[in-house]
Amino acid sequence: MSFTVLLIEDVADSAALVQRLLSPFGYNVLWARTAEEGIQMAVDNRPNVILLDLGLPDMDGKTLAGYLRTMPDVANIPIVVVTAWPEETAKRMVTQYGCDSYLCKPIEAEKLLALLNRYLPKTRELRYQSP
DSSP states (O other), X not given: OOEEEEXXXXXXXXXXXXXXXXXXXXXXXXXXXXXXXXXXHHHHHOOSEEEEESXXXXXXXXXXXXXXXXXXXXXXXXEEEEESSOHHHHHHHHHHHTOSEEEESXXXXXXXXXXXXTXXXXXXXXXXXXX
C-alpha cells in the first residue's frame, strides 16, 4: 500500500527537501506550487496527508485550508500546517484554520517522520536513521 503526501509549497528548495526525506521511506510525494494546483491534486489523487505551506502566491493558507474542508472528496484528509511562524502561533493557526497539526520550518527529518507516523497504519510506522 502506497502512502501519498501532497506538499503544497511554492519554494522549490523546501519541496526538494521534503521529497529527499520521504522518498527513501517509500512515500509518494506530490508537489503543488500553488493553491490552485494543490486543490486539483488533492481531488485527483486523494493523498493520505496534505502538508500545507501558509505563504502561497495565489491564496493564503487559511483560505485554502478552509476551502479544502468544504470539499466532500478531500474534507477528511489530515492537513498539516508547515510554517516558519513561532510554535505558539503555529498551534493557534492549526485550531483557527481547521487543520490537524503543524510542522515548524526549518523542517527536521525526525519531526517530519514522527508527525506522518500519526497518519500511517500502525503496520507501516517509520523511523528516521541519521546517516
